[in-house]
Amino acid sequence: MRILTxxxxxxxxxxxxLLGAILPAISMSRAGNNDAFLFIxxxxxxxxxxxxxxxxxxxxxxxxAWLACGLDVERVTFYRxxxxxxxxxxxxxxxxxxxxxxxxxxxxxxxxxAKGTVPNAGVFNYPVLMAADILLYDTNVVxxxxxxxxxxxxxxxxxxxxxxxxxxxxxxxxxxxxxxxxMTIPGTDGRKMSKSYNxxxxxxxxxxxxxxxxxxxxxxSKSLEEPKDPATDNVFQLFKLAAPPxxxxxxxxxxxxxxxxxxxxxxxxLEVLLSRFAQERATFQGLMADRSVLDKQLAVGAExxxxxxxxxxxxxxxxAGYGTGMPxxxxxxx
Numbered sequence: 001m002r003i004l005t006x007x008x009x010x011x012x013x014x015x016x017x018l019l020g021a022i023l024p025a026i027s028m029s030r031a032g033n034n035d036a037f038l039f040i041x042x043x044x045x046x047x048x049x050x051x052x053x054x055x056x057x058x059x060x061x062x063x064x065a066w067l068a069c070g071l072d073v074e075r076v077t078f079y080r081x082x083x084x085x086x087x088x089x090x091x092x093x094x095x096x097x098x099x100x101x102x103x104x105x106x107x108x109x110x111x112x113x114a115k116g117t118v119p120n121a122g123v124f125n126y127p128v129l130m131a132a133d134i135l136l137y138d139t140n141v142v143x144x145x146x147x148x149x150x151x152x153x154x155x156x157x158x159x160x161x162x163x164x165x166x167x168x169x170x171x172x173x174x175x176x177x178x179x180x181x182x183m184t185i186p187g188t189d190g191r192k193m194s195k196s197y198n199x200x201x202x203x204x205x206x207x208x209x210x211x212x213x214x215x216x217x218x219x220x221s222k223s224l225e226e227p228k229d230p231a232t233d234n235v236f237q238l239f240k241l242a243a244p245p246x247x248x249x250x251x252x253x254x255x256x257x258x259x260x261x262x263x264x265x266x267x268x269x270l271e272v273l274l275s276r277f278a279q280e281r282a283t284f285q286g287l288m289a290d291r292s293v294l295d296k297q298l299a300v301g302a303e304x305x306x307x308x309x310x311x312x313x314x315x316x317x318x319x320a321g322y323g324t325g326m327p328x329x330x331x332x333x334x
Contacts, residue, residue, distance in 0.1 A: 003028050003177075004139040006041040006081065009058040010049055013065040014200035015273075016185035016193030019241055022069050025143055029076045036076040037137050037305065038066065040298075043081045043088070044129060047122040063294045065204065068283040077308075079301035081133065086309040090132040091125070093316060097161045098128055098154075107150050131155035136309050138172040146184065147192070152176040166319035186237050188217045201238070203277045204284045214270045215263075224261040235265040243272045 005025045007017055029036035040062045042055060049055045059080060071078060081087060103109060108126045112119035122129075134142055134155050144152050152174065159171040184192050187199030194200070201213050217234050230236040230252045240248040251268060254260035274281075287294055317323040 001033070001140045002035040002037065002138060003141045003143065004037040004039075004134055004137055004174075005143050006039040006044075006133060007062050007066075009040050009042040009045045009055055009062050011058055011195050012061040012202050012204055014193060014195070014202050015238070015242070016187070016200065018065070018069065018203065018277075020145055020185050021143070022066060026066075026069060026071050028141075028143065029072070037139065037308075038071065038076055038078050039133070039301075039305070040080045041133070044126065047120060047126065060288065060291055060294055061204075063298060064284050064287040065280075067287060067294070067297065068204075068280040070280075073297045073301065077301055077304045078297060079305040080298050083298065083302035084136075084305050084309050086306065086313045087129070087132045087136055090136050090313055090316060091129050093320060094131050094135070094158050094162065095125060095128050097165070098158050102154060102157065103127060106154065107147060127151045127154045128158070131158050134174050135159055135171045136312050137305070138308070138312060139174045140172060141177050142174050143177045146178060149176055149178065162316075166316075170316060170319050185241065186234050188213065188234065190218060190234050201273070203273050204281055207274065210273065211270055214266050214273070217266060217269075219262040222262075225258055227258040228255040228260070228262075230255040233262075233265075235262055235269055239265065239269045239272065242269070242276060247272065 003025070005021060007013060007021060013022060025036065025038055028034055029038070040059055042059050045055055045058065049058065063078075063080075066078065067073070103124055106127045109119060109124055112123050130151050131154060134152075135158075142152055142155075153176075156173060159173055163170050163173075187193035187197055188201065189197065189199045191197050191199060201210070203210065205213070217238070219233060219235060220228075222228050230240075233255070236248075236251060236255060239251055243251075247268075251265060254264075314323065
């Protein structure tokens with residue numbers, strides 16, 4: 001089974017990225033005979049990040065986070081999106097099969113409008129590039145959060161239209177996989193953790209800066225003595241996701257008993273983040289200090305990814321009447 005997931009290069013991956021995407025994807029890549037394609041979505045980031053040096057730095061940071069979290073590059077295909085130009089050609093073919101109203105109804109476009117901005121065409125076509133990311137590699141499963149489920153459905157719709165027109169076996173039909181327990185990782189203000197909300201926790205920061213983020217988590221105004229509801233508290237929700245189950249059970253009991261303040265909870269959260277991610281933090285800093293390992297691994301991954309991408313694109317070109325000859329319809333050979 002081939003699985004695929006990507007992280008945008010819009011900044012250093014935060015706790016929500018780690019718990020909601022990176023660590024689950026690494027776990028899936030180690031299971032059974034899974035064939036994992038994991039990539040850095042630096043083309044997607046161009047819709048918002050225009051500074052070339054910043055985007056390059058962000059790309060390195062994302063790569064370092066994946067490797068620091070234990071990604072086995074010998075077992076997976078790990079690559080930078082922009083190193084596989086075939087994805088942009090496929091995006092064009094898919095755009096020509098995509099009705100504009102479908103994109104107008106996409107969450108990504110509606111969210112941009114809701115913010116009062118004038119979206120660029122890249123934002124409008126974001127779901128089509130995402131579809132190309134997925135379909136280019138004959139992907140079977142895409143781990144997604146609840147907010148990305150619609151985009152996966154758009155991918156399936158576009159693939160269905162293309163398959164009906166040019167051969168039912170042109171594209172593999174991908175399935176979404178959602179971890180119900182990790183649908184939404186709360187940020188420091190209670191909303192979904194997101195760089196766009198400026199409510200993230202970056203576990204790769206120096207301890208003093210990480211502490212500042214943790215201590216800034218929004219809580220209610222209950223006093224130290226009062227019992228507290230762990231179900232509605234941001235600190236506990238994050239602690240429960242990062243800490244061992246027995247530690248979360250103990251903190252929950254302290255909340256309900258009273259005599260336990262949010263300052264105590266934040267201190268425990270900081271300690272568990274420093275403890276759980278100690279090795280990852282050290283590895284990340286080492287990789288960012290010497291980028292040669294990252295450059296090498298991304299180059300190897302790009303070569304592996306392009307081999308698959310070129311085969312898929314040749315099939316698509318032939319079916320659509322481009323290139324030489326018209327390959328007969330038949331099963332996709334992997």
